[in-house]
Amino acid sequence: MGTFKIEGGVTLRGEVHPQGAxxxxxxxxxxxxxxxxxxxxxxxxxxxxxxxxxxxxxxxxxxxxxxxxxxxxxxxxxxxxxxxxxxxxxxxxxxxxxxxxxxxxxxxxxxxxxxxxxxxxxxxxxxxxxxxxxxxxxxxxxxxxxxxxxxxxxxxxxxxxxxxxxxxxxxxxxxxxxxxxxxxxxxxxxxxxxxxxxxxxxxxxxxxxxxxxxxxxxxxxxxxxxxxxxxxxxILPDMIEIGSWIGLAAMTQSEITIKNVGWKHLGLIPTAFRKLGITLELSGEDDIYIPAHTNGYEIQNFIDGSILTVSDAPWPGLTPDLLSVILVVATQARGEILLHQKMFESRLFFVDKLIDMGAKIILCDPHRAVIIGHDFKSKLKATNMSSPDIRAGISLLIAALSAKGTSIIQNIDQIDRGYERIDERLRALGAKIERVN
Incomplete structure (x- = not known):
């Protein structure tokens, strides 16, 4: 099984082309x-x-x-x-x-x-x-x-x-x-x-x-x-990978452009990230531009002032495959959010790794978690961890890239199952990540 060694806290910059879906x-x-x-x-x-x-x-x-x-x-x-x-x-x-x-x-x-x-x-x-x-x-x-x-x-x-x-x-x-x-x-x-x-x-x-x-x-x-x-x-561009790049850019406070995203096929994905306070713009003919969020990002409340709830649903609802990414991105937001994963009863269990890194997360039950954001006032701490599945794996990788210190992620075959040459593409943006066999 391969391992990623990540030196976190590095700001990234550049363009990335999403893989096929x-x-x-x-x-x-x-x-x-x-x-x-x-x-x-x-x-x-x-x-x-x-x-x-x-x-x-x-x-x-x-x-x-x-x-x-x-x-x-x-x-x-x-x-x-x-x-x-x-x-x-x-x-x-x-x-x-x-x-x-x-x-x-x-x-x-x-x-x-x-x-x-x-x-x-x-x-x-x-x-x-x-x-x-x-x-x-x-x-x-x-x-x-x-x-x-x-x-x-x-x-x-x-x-x-x-x-x-x-x-x-x-x-x-x-x-x-x-x-x-x-x-x-x-x-x-x-x-x-x-x-x-x-x-x-x-x-x-x-x-x-x-x-x-x-x-x-x-x-x-x-x-x-x-x-x-x-x-x-x-084949269309992969909407889950596009969402992962958006989350990565915000969490590492990086300026990134995602090329040829197939915007009309993204559904509620841009809206979901905007509700977290993340700025993203449709640039050129079909690109997404995410500026460096040097002042952080603030979660929107509902109109009546109650805490924002994000949940998955069949299309055209929000895809469940992005909830893990949204969860980790919320750990550095201003504000709180209730995340409700309706479809799978074991998908949120990776949050114990984020809690070990210093994230403020309350796992209410197998389907719901409350995340209280740090607003970048307290960075996540590097740690050793293992990737349990594809989407949790990429979320832990995003957390490691934003964390202070050097993290180790084992069982990265799980990430490779869904993300093409992710370490090479991250290095092209300036990330300090090494694949160790």
């Missing part, structure tokens, strides 16, 4: 299985989770060719479906939560899809019921082997139907959508997730020949087609 990449890479024709995808982030999925596709028989930096072609014309029942797949597949989205396209095109219980972040229970209930509604037979935690769905023919999802699951919507595009008849998905990355998947499928209406809403109507063709697709 991790969560979109995991969806559209699975979609290449829907056609035997060549699919070209650009702006693919070079991160552990995405590379693991590409490796799974290769082992499944997909022909993968690197065309350039972050650009690949994929052709799934000669697949080895026997690999799905191999011990190697059972081991490799469970290491990546995004592997669950292989099931929908495999079921749609080949009538069967299998997957071991996926892993991923240790942030609480993440059930798969929405995925498999959707497949069952389309006519698939479901089975589950409890001994080796292996899921399977099979169908001679999928048939379109109406379904109301029990939760607006992003991966669940993507999985069911990819199964429905080749089903016979019309499928209607209500309470569908409508995140920009789901919209991107819809756009990609439409360019392949799918018939989808309602893109961008929570009501999708899919008229099944007999086959899909190839396409070219470009």
């Amino acid at each position: 991790k969560n979109e990449a995991l969806q559209v890479l699975c979609a290449v299985l829907l056609t035997p024709e060549k699919v070209i995808i650009s702006n693919i982030p070079d991160i552990i989770d995405v590379n693991k999925l590409i490796n799974l596709l290769v082992k499944l028989g997909v022909k993968v060719e690197r065309l350039g930096a972050n650009e690949f072609s994929f052709q799934a014309d000669e697949l080895n479906l026997g690999y799905l029942e191999s011990e190697d797949f059972k081991e490799e597949g469970k290491a990546l939560r995004g592997s669950i989205m292989l099931v929908g396209p495999l079921l749609a095109r080949f009538g069967k899809g299998y997957i071991p219980k996926p892993g991923g972040d240790k942030i609480g229970r993440r059930r798969l019921d929405t995925h498999f209930e959707g497949f069952i509604n389309l006519g698939a037979t479901f089975r589950y082997n409890k001994e080796d935690h292996f899921y399977g769905v099979e169908a001679e023919e999928l048939k379109g139907t109406y379904m109301l999802l029990d939760e607006a699951s992003v991966t669940g919507t993507a999985n069911i959508l990819m199964a429905a595009v080749l089903a016979k008849g019309t499928t209607t998905i209500y309470n569908a997730a409508c995140e920009p990355y789901t919209q991107q998947l819809c756009s990609m499928l439409i360019s392949m020949g799918a018939k989808i209406q309602g893109v961008g809403s929570n009501l999708l109507t899919i008229e099944g087609v007999s086959a899909l063709g190839g396409c070219n697709h470009r």
Whole structure:
């Protein structure tokens, strides 16, 4: 396991280009299985989770060719479906939560899809019921082997139907959508997730020949087609990474410009940071400029004067993946904030590391924390810590970069799962960070 050694308290300056979106990449890479024709995808982030999925596709028989930096072609014309029942797949597949989205396209095109219980972040229970209930509604037979935690769905023919999802699951919507595009008849998905990355998947499928209406809403109507063709697709900038750079700039009182952010796809993210008192401006055609907050930043109260509450919600609400960053940024604000993480019951447990660094945080329960900001009058203290998951990892890294002294972060594979060459890009801005193996 790698380690980061960070000398904190250094002011940064410069420009940064956000990577391609991790969560979109995991969806559209699975979609290449829907056609035997060549699919070209650009702006693919070079991160552990995405590379693991590409490796799974290769082992499944997909022909993968690197065309350039972050650009690949994929052709799934000669697949080895026997690999799905191999011990190697059972081991490799469970290491990546995004592997669950292989099931929908495999079921749609080949009538069967299998997957071991996926892993991923240790942030609480993440059930798969929405995925498999959707497949069952389309006519698939479901089975589950409890001994080796292996899921399977099979169908001679999928048939379109109406379904109301029990939760607006992003991966669940993507999985069911990819199964429905080749089903016979019309499928209607209500309470569908409508995140920009789901919209991107819809756009990609439409360019392949799918018939989808309602893109961008929570009501999708899919008229099944007999086959899909190839396409070219470009992945959006990663909104979570963009939010992380905003938080980093404010917390280290640095002047940073984030280039080509895809502003119209950021939703409430700029608003959420502005409520913390952070100044950010849309600069040029599509850049975000964050000035150095040498006088700090002040949390806004609600109109009636009550303490600000920030909580996550399905799109177009605030993404839960940024709450960890917002929490750490609030530790140096003027004022107080109540942060409510509704979705995962273990995501806030990393705050004990911040408390050890001197942050004033009250963990009310597994879902809520009150943060009392220092207003930079008392800097966080450097410490040794371990990254528990991707988003907590980047938040601890931001804390370490702002802290007084030298911090050590272990288990940085968790950060590498979601952030491309983060240490190199930070050094380009002037950060003192070293990767130690």
